[in-house]
Amino acid sequence: MGDGSRQEPAVSRLSDGLLQKPALGFSSFLQIPDKIQNSLKVHFGRFLKKDGAGHGMNAETSPEMGKELCTAAAAQVSLDRQLQAWRNNPSWTDEPPEIKVTVPEGSLCNLNLRFKAGLPPDAVYNIIIDPANKRVFKNIKEVISRKVLLDEGSRQVVEVEQAAIWKFLWWSGILAVHVFVDQNRKNHTVKFKQGRAGFMRKFEGCWRIEPIFVDKDVCLPLHPCTLEEYESCTGSRGRVASAITLDQLIEPALLPPPPISWYLRGITSRTTEMLVNDLIAETARLRGISNNANGKQDVEEICDASKSHPGIECGDIKERWRQRRKSGRHGNSLRLTSQFL
Incomplete structure (x- = not known):
């Protein structure tokens, strides 16, 4: 990266993709690649709040901003x-x-x-705290309001x-939930606690996400204990x-007697x-292979089966599945059809 007499840039990339320790200050931000700069806009914005005189804060003299940007940049690269x-394997x-x-x-x-998910903790954490995660969790009908009460960079408290x-057997309904969420990226925890009392007297819990080193066997005889050692x-x-x-405690304002309490417990469970299964499905989608890996094999089988139909192109997925249903392949063909269509 140069001799000892040469001054290193504020942020530079080593051969293995890691970032060197950057200098603090706004100048370090200029050395970050465009892709990472775009992902850091949300982190950068809060440091540009105007002071009482209406002038922007001097970012060059803010060591907190420099540390925050450097930490966010390193996390994004990692x-x-x-x-x-995961895309490679x-x-x-x-x-x-x-x-x-x-x-x-x-x-x-x-x-x-x-449970386990085939994505790194940062990616799973991003799904859970995403304000737009209604698209992931089917049991969220509507986000009525969301307000950030505290923002310390890697930690936020949100109302x-x-x-x-909720659904259970043939019953279903809608339940209003008001919670305060304490989300901390440093330890990948998301704690939630009920705000206004309503149907429930107590509703609280915590998500905890820890890394799993999937390919640690290649490190033998070493046993990596940290992400840095593993990488x-x-x-x-x-x-x-x-x-x-996920730990979750639920205490209704009025605890009903059995068998009603049994039904409520079943509804809650x-x-x-359902929420956890939605999260697992989203991690599979982001991994990009949950359907594609099996689908590729099925496509090859269907194309082989359709050789007797020269007028059918393998690019037409719906037509391929029609041929699969007609061929009556195996007992699980209908389940596969419902999964991929």
Whole structure:
């Protein structure tokens, strides 16, 4: 990167893709690639608030801003590298969550869900805190209001009110939820607690996301304990997945007797399970291979089966599935059709 007498730029990239320790100040931002600069706009904006005289703050003299930008830039580079590792090797099998239900005295239930996702913790965290995650979680009918109460860069406290959909057997309904959310990117936790009292006296819980070093076997005999050690021994090509835990305590304002409490407990468990399954499906979509890997094999099979129909092009996916249904391949063909159409 140059001899010792030469001054290094504020931010420079090493051969393995890592960033050198940058100088603080606004000048460091100018050295960040355009792609990363765009992703940092949200972080950069809060440092340009005007002072009481109406003048913009001097970013050059703000070490906090420099640290924030450098941390966000390094995190973005690391996340991009981890996502590229998944694109290079997308092999992963999603499993249903493990659910444990307990009934503390005076509460409806305490839910503990554990599951894994084939994406790095930063990517999973981004899904959970996304203000527009209504498109991911089908049980969110509407986000009524959202207000950021505290913004410390990697940590925010947000007040959220939304309408949630619950379903159980043939019953369904809408429940208003008002919560304060404490989201911390440093330790990848999202804590939530009920605000205004309503149907529930207590509704609180926490998401926790921890890294899984999927390809750590290539590091043997070393056993990496940190992300830096893992990236070093895998040459930044090791995949990072996530171990996710959701703890949730629910206590209604009026605890009904059995069997009504049993039904309510079932509704709560099912609704939370739906939310987790939606999250798993979104991580698979972002990974880009949940349907494509199986779909590629099925397309090859369908094209082979359609050789006797020269008028059919393999580029027409709907026509290929019609031929698959006609051929009556295996007992699971209908399930596959409903999945891919």
